[in-house]
Each structure stands twice: as C-alpha cells, then as structure tokens.
Amino acid sequence: MSTRPPGRPRSGIDDAVFAATLRTVHELGYTRATVDRIAAAAGIAKTTIYRRWPSKGALITACLVDAFGPAPLEGADRAEIITAAIRWIAAKIGEPGIGAAFAGVFTDAVNDPELRQILSTQLQDPYRVALQEVLGESEQRVLFFVDVVVGTLLHRLGMTGSPMVDVDDLVEMILRDFR
Amino acid sequence: MSTRPPGRPRSGIDDAVFAATLRTVHELGYTRATVDRIAAAAGIAKTTIYRRWPSKGALITACLVDAFGPAPLEGADRAEIITAAIRWIAAKIGEPGIGAAFAGVFTDAVNDPELRQILSTQLQDPYRVALQEVLGESEQRVLFFVDVVVGTLLHRLGMTGSPMVDVDDLVEMILRDFR
DNA sequence: GAATTACGCTACCTTCAGTATCGATACTAA
DNA sequence: TTAGTATCGATACTGAAGGTAGCGTAATTC
Numbered sequence A, B: 001m002s003t004r005p006p007g008r009p010r011s012g013i014d015d016a017v018f019a020a021t022l023r024t025v026h027e028l029g030y031t032r033a034t035v036d037r038i039a040a041a042a043g044i045a046k047t048t049i050y051r052r053w054p055s056k057g058a059l060i061t062a063c064l065v066d067a068f069g070p071a072p073l074e075g076a077d078r079a080e081i082i083t084a085a086i087r088w089i090a091a092k093i094g095e096p097g098i099g100a101a102f103a104g105v106f107t108d109a110v111n112d113p114e115l116r117q118i119l120s121t122q123l124q125d126p127y128r129v130a131l132q133e134v135l136g137e138s139e140q141r142v143l144f145f146v147d148v149v150v151g152t153l154l155h156r157l158g159m160t161g162s163p164m165v166d167v168d169d170l171v172e173m174i175l176r177d178f179r
Numbered sequence C: 001g002a003a004t005t006a007c008g009c010t011a012c013c014t015t016c017a018g019t020a021t022c023g024a025t026a027c028t029a030a
Numbered sequence D: 001t002t003a004g005t006a007t008c009g010a011t012a013c014t015g016a017a018g019g020t021a022g023c024g025t026a027a028t029t030c
Helices: A014-032 A035-042 A046-052 A056-068 A078-094 A098-110 A113-135 A139-160 A168-178 B014-028 B035-042 B046-052 B056-068 B078-094 B098-110 B113-135 B139-160 B168-178
Strands: none
Touching (some): A014 A056, A035 A056, A056 A113, A078 A098, A078 A113, A098 B098, A113 A139, A139 A168, A139 B139, A139 B168, B014 B035, B014 B056, B035 B046, B035 B056, B056 B098, B139 B168
C-alpha cells in the first residue's frame, strides 16, 4: 500500500540545503545569506528551493527545526530539567550560524504575520507543549519562561554580536522564579 | 561667539520627521515603512532625510532616542527604582509605533555592525551608565539586566505581535535577582 | 551682490525576494 | 517500449526598497 506516486521523485537534498544554509549564514550573516548564495552553496538551483519552501523565512525556520531537534528535557527534578533546557538552548544559539539564523528569522517575523505563524507553530509550539507537560505549568507561564530565556539570549547576541558565554546568572534567576 | 554659520539654515523638521516615522511604522510596520513613505508622510524629500541621517536604521534610532527621553530612575530604594524602570520601558515599548520600530531596528542591527554601534552608543549606553550609577552595580550586571528586561519584552512583542500587558511577573523575577 | 549651505525633485544604481518558462530527467503505469 | 507525470537546472524577469548623483532653487551671512 501507499506505493510511490508517479513522476520524478524529489532528490534527497534537504540535508545539503540545511547545511549550506547554516554555513552561508555563519559566513555572511542573515541578510547577506541570500537565497541565491544558499542555493549555490548547496549546489542546486534557486528555483528548487522555492519549490520546497515558500519563502526564505520558511527555509530558515525548517533549517532551525532540523538543527535544534528534540529538547533534552530530562533530569531528576524540576531544577535539573530547567537547568538542562536553558543550557541546551543557549549552546544551540551559540553554534555557528544557528544564532544568527534564529535572530534573523525572528526579526523578519516581527512584521510578517505569516512567517510569525510558521515560526510559532513549527519551532516554538513543540517545545512549549513538552515543557508544559514535563513541568506541569500553565501555557501562560511556559510562554513567559520562553520569552525570558530566548529573549535574553537573542538580545545579548543581537546587541553584542556574540552569544552569551556565562549562562549561570540566567539559570539562577530562572530557578529562583520557577523552583 | 559661535554666531550662526553662513548658508541656508536647516529647517526645523526633525520633530515632524520623528512623528511621521512613528506614525508610518505604526500603520505599516517596520519593513513597509520605507524611507520614501516616511518622507512623504513628513512632507519632505527623501534626500533631505539622508542628508541628516546616514541610514534608515540611524533615523529610527534617533527617533527612538527622542521618543524614549530620559528614564525616570527615581524611587525611595533600589526596588522602587528597578520597578519604575521596568514599567517605564515596558510602557514605552507598548506605545504605537515605538515597539515595532525598536524591534525592527534591533533586528537590522544583528547583521549590521555599524548600526549596532549606533544603537549601542546612542540608545543603550546612556541608560546603562545611569543605571550603573543609581544602582551601584557593575557594567556586566547592568547589561545582564538590560538583556533580560528588553529581551523579554521584545521577544513577546515579536512572537505574538502584541506587547506584554502584565509586567508584574517580570518585575517580581527581576526584583528577586537584583534586590 | 558673492559665497555658502540646505531643500526639492528627478533619475538612477544595486541588491534581493520571488516568479515564469522551457527543455531535460527520472520515475510509474500500461 | 511508450505515454504520462513530476522534478530539476538554467535563464530571464519583475517589483520593491535602500541609497546616491546632479541640478536648479531658496535662505542666510558677509
């Protein structure tokens, strides 16, 4: 059942495109990482990218979803889980290309409701739901948690150009509030 | 001394340009608030804008410096000062056009070192210095404070499209950390 | 009146997101 | 083997937007 449909199958280039995206954003920054350059870095045609993702923002979002993967929400107690989650997202944002891509697509989303919808549902919602379950907190409270953690990390990255290196202060502050 | 220099004096249009900028950003959002449209809304030529500010980001930054004004860093003790400061910046970011302009120029600055310099020195530094003095905290600590407060407020605005209405949680969290 | 500086206007350059088209390619079904 | 279908690469193009150049004109000082 569910045999392969007719027509030429899509070539498995998603991973190559994601890698080329992060590499290009890391080297040139979000704005100068044009779709043309990303396509060239991946060795494919620009039109192929637009056949798979409806916009540059959607491509970046898909790339981030792939790069982040599932969050490691494990630990003996709430404090350990929260600490691990903060350190995990901070480390991810510190990886080459990921932080710049995240900040770039986030800022694009501010004035683009469609992109905001994509970003919210495809990237944030899975982690929000998982956090609500494992922490037993309300949606409102988890959203506040995400605002503080991600907002702080992105503000530091955007204002200084470098990711936050010492996350201890942030962890302690959050722990005092969510213990 | 310091008599008026020769040549046609600049017309006093800065206030009109700032007002037109906030109005246009409020109506159309940061991206669609093009320099052409802002100039048209102010009733002047686009070239006049570029004679006074070197880029769109610099114009928005100057507009924000003007709109924010000095921070009300008053209160009987540290807790009152911190509370007032947080409520003040949250209210400002909630004003029509200001939050969108702030988020927009911030995100532009992420991949534009020149603009980041302008934003950091002209907008953030005055408040950072004033906070260091009145709170007696280190530069590192005050920068962390700014990262958390502004980052949280901008993340909420960018992710939901609306400013944070209930700032109490943020105030309490910060107070627990900076008491 | 001469020099100087700002303004408005028009035209222009460049970059980039996104689209259209067309021939070639890879696969399914008969 | 052939017809049908869907993808890919390549090229060209559109439209929007930031920013610049040049020119005539207006305002002010000396």
